Amino acid sequence: MVTSNPNLGNEQTSLFSDSAPVSIEQQINALRDEIRHHDYQYYVLDAPSVPDSEYDRLFRELQALETHHPDLITSDSPTQRVGGAALKAFDSVTHNTPMLSLNNAFEESELAAFDKRIRDSLGIEEVNYAVEPKFDGLALTLRYEDGVFVQGATRGDGYSGENVTHNLRTIRAIPQKLMTDKPPKLLEVRGEVLILKRDFEKLNRDQESRGEKLFANPRNAAAGSLRQLDPKITASRPLTFFAYGLGAAEGVPVLTTHSSAMDYLESLRLPVCAERLTVKGLQGLLSYYQAIGNKRNALPFDIDGVVYKVNAFNQQNELGFVSRAPRWAIAHKFPAQEALTVVQAIEVQVGRTGAITPVARLTPVFVGGVTVTNATLHNQDEIDRKDVRVGDTVSVRRAGDVIPEVVSVVLEKRPAASIKFNLLASINYACPVCGSHVVRQEDESVARCTGGLFCPAQRKQAILHFASRRAVDIEGLGEKLVDQLVDAGLVHSLADIYSLDLSTLSSLDRMAEKSAQNIIDALNHSKKTTLARFIYGLGIRNVGEATAKDLARYYGNINAVLDADIDSLQQVPDIGPIVAESIEQFFAESHNREVIAKLIAAGIHWQDSAGTSSTSGALAGKTFVLTGTLPTLSRDQAKEMLEAAGAKVSGSVSKKTDYVVAGAEAGSKLTKAEELGVIIIDESALLELLS
Template sequence: MATLDEATLALQQLKQRIAEYDYHYYVLDDPLVSDNEYDGVYRELLSLEQQHPHLITADSPSQRVGGLALAAFESVHHRQAMLSLNNAFSEQELEAFDRRVREGTGEAEVVYAVEPKFDGLAITLTYEYGIFVQGATRGDGYTGENVTHNLKTIRAIPTRLALNQPPALLEVRGEVLMLKKDFEKLNQQQAIAGGKLFANPRNAAAGSLRQLDSSITAKRPLHFFAYGLGASEGIPALHSHAEAMQYLADLRFPVTPLRAVKTGAEGLRDYYAEIGEKRGSLPFDIDGVVYKVNAFELQETLGFVSRAPRWAIAHKFPAEEAVTMVEDITVQVGRTGAITPVARLKPVFVGGVTVTNATLHNEDELRRKDIHIGDTVVVRRAGDVIPEVVSVKPELRPADARLFVMPAVCPECGSHIVRPQDEAVARCTGGLICPAQRKQAITHFASRRAMDIEGLGEKLVDQLVASHLVSHLDDVYRLDLPTLAGLERMAEKSAQNVLDAIEKSKQATLPRFIYALGIRNVGEATAKDLAQYFGNLDALMDADVETLMQVNDVGPVVAEAAYQFFQEPHNREVIAAMRALGVHWSDMPRKNQSALFAGKTFVLTGTLPTLKRDQAQAMIEAAGGKVSGSVSAKTSYVVAGTEAGSKLEKALALDIPVLDEPAFMTMLQSSAGLIPPENEIDTLAETSSTQPGLF
């Protein structure tokens, strides 16, 4: 236990630190420390004051509620104080709260109203005879800031109560906050405009509500949830917090659907666990749950301490932010080949778990945050989200801190790492041999629109990879009956069916095989364009970027991705191995660039008298044209059948030529040899990509 002199000095230092933190957090909206650091300092002060209660002074943070009102806003004196809540951080503290309530009320078991603890800005709304006349922040709990004009920009807050005989006075207490998705969008807009980035949704909401120009607040996506009543005159008799919340809901105030009524400490524990599980999926941030004695009569019996009500407590979740050190930075390879820098951290407890790694997203983000190996950083974890580094404490950077340099080759397979043009993410080019991408590559290769290997789905792929039976695509064609039949939940008949599908897939088409390779940004339509342009795989594999860009709809990003894929020796080796194992296809006649439909885009809509969609599409493509699923100014022709609908209407509105089936066939016949023989139409149609909504 500290001596009196030591305690006096320590308390003075702690009060100064907390005052500085409060000023930056509540007044300037620019927090100096994380919530976790603040709570640690505050609890240290409370512990010392409990040991030396005679040292508690009126200026202690334990004797006040919040921050000072901003001088720029008119001060508002609250009719009824907006006090803070005491916090519980453990199950033992929760049980102690329930015990105090039972002892204070004489009840054997207490009923509680429970709700999430929003991480926003507390406000009070004043209504006189049903008209919204004033809105204010909590401030120091007794005097707040008049932000009426700003609150009126929040559409969730009614300006008039939907009552024929509204009460003379109604004060509604609640929280202004910003949804997670809106916060991300706002920060993106701030970054583009070169403005200040907000640390979290709570700061964004507070900064938005405290704008002197309400037109700025109006542009910010703020939300509001009511959580209680203040002073009132002329409202119906209400006997509990649950009744008050229903009354607010009936008045069309937004109230949380997550509120509930629970009995005893066991009920509180269950609710804490339930909301904890939902926390990561909620659209807004919460930092705990709130327990309130439900009956107003019991609340009056319990009363208040100087800082908080005895009948309520906030049960905080484990800290979502913590401070630690970056011991190293490495990279992680994702299932699509994305290379993500990862901070290897000195272990720290945050968000309920011990965190040792945190994502740095990409090289640009790493540079923007100026993260060095050896830095002290703030780490955030919300729910089940992967931990991330929020910010750096540059003042604590050691002299030997080092910049991280992105590797040139993949740590998993040794393939080259490239960063595509106009993309933030670097990628491994070893798609067919990279262990990190193995399952994704095999599953895609076997999918219906690729090589169509029925039965070779995700579960079987997982087993094959886990058993080290398949490492690369060519290994699929080395599987035999005893091997497959020996797998868990794989009978001999099922194994034989898979082998038959594998054997059948050897007779491929060139577009299917190109698509099955999983080249980034190369979908079915692009694979078909590449096959038709080059005619055979070898020509495609040897093409440079400039040549690839001559293909219809292939731009620099796709051309670079295809070029890098085929330049990787490992990928060529896998392709060669599959061909040696019997995978084959017929070369395609190269698309006639001077054909009648070259450079033309068609849209098919409605039901044609004799042609199926795939047949019509195959004819158009054989004539050098392209089929699209939607009508635009770039559409050359619309081929319309019965029940054509909105696409036909749009074509007419844009003055695009419309053809029925006879006119379409006449156009084809006008160029000799463009209509394939009937037995070839179905073959061509099989390689056509199915586009929903064409008919």
């Protein structure tokens, strides 16, 4: 392991655990190997072996050495992945070995015909096949010379593609240098650039938060990101890579099968798909197709089918090619996941959190193996962006088991009398389930029902939140029990949980008398709480634990909170206009006030205090951040002690942070505190401050 604090001016600095003198070049190479190893662990294996702070330290150390010794910088250094000037255009690259496309099979009969042709041509009874998922990304080739990545290109027309080397250097899953003692003289790696599902979701969330256009799907996002003329834009996108084959090669071990070639690539620490197998005959192909289809939705990446290849290279050579496709391989595609249909109506649904979601009722259409009759339209912004109207012919996509969505409108088929759809106007600004007022805040794309404590659609979520540990803490009142109570019609609103008796609970499935008594005891125990916990338990939009405590400290009693207007609420420390509007809208709903009154009538109580600002206490006005594991205090305990002393506990470090309390295995928050010069203390120092 490389150690820190190199003497940049000394060519014989000791950088290793032993004291043997090493040169600056050796130090740099050791750091590069260490960083490459951690890149492989993180970006390929998804199993990081060091915390981010340690990786960042190594990277900064390498940057510092290269800055002082620019003559030692090489193109394969980890520091050279990001940056560079934007290109005016991509050069063309001719592939040494053509990147041919595959013929497709959609029906079992087509696959059977393929297998028969292979067997007849080879004169054998059963064929060994290499099988693997068919990635839904962008095909490309990587060229390594003496183990160093020198060029990358897109597939293009199969014979020549675009030189995207600069952009590929930004993808950390692609090694700049092959980790082997015997690098091949030449190695062309064929593979696919794509974006993982989880990264695509985050990418679109980030796009939405910046008010920018959302990407339609991971494949389009990956292709567009790779073909950016500015490598810095590519570097900002979460691209990854999987290898699936070889092109030209010199100086590699003897490889007789496709499967052995993939194992060889894996040994070089190139990312390859773990779901690859070898199977025998037609039945093996069909079994693999079914198995991958069953786990398709659980895979971290999108696939649109599977690929079958004759495994033995000598048999591939014997079979040869037809037109622009190999005779020895075929893609078995999954059923289409997009289809055209007509929007018959647009209705709305109310979610567990009060979100009002428009849903398109469709003329039934077969998509992705099922008949689809509904598709989500997400929110008003999405309706406006796609301009979806009743009567439109639309393209519908089904992704996994989630509700299908409308992708786009076929404008050429739009009826002349169609009109734009307005979500709030269509429901007259009232919740279709409970009649409470529906609002949409300026900073949100989703409209919401304000009857959180009363609305039947939100009933289960309201109870679970109210009963949670940080709210009134009703031990044992979990999701399964709440489902039973609501589904059986025993609980109609939040206050009804305190009307439950022993006989009612005992009659439920899997609920013995002792368990029922424990619930009754927990309900009674929860009646004595605090005003802050009670306010938090109400589930007011944008009101978390900290804001609930601020409200309790400032107003001192529930009636003052109920009667507060927006101007008054903004006098509470850390409450701005958006949060103030959420609070006022919640308490302006008569249904919510009725439930609060019933909860108090049922015996919920706390100790009122005189209305005060949050400026009292030994640590009033100070902001703390907790990071790592403290020796004796849990994070919740430390947070409660600090807040009781008037301090504010924040989740992130900034220039406004007064103290960072660091325990074992503190991460990036500690690093940022050091960079900003924030005071860092341990648990013992914290206890001294509190005392």
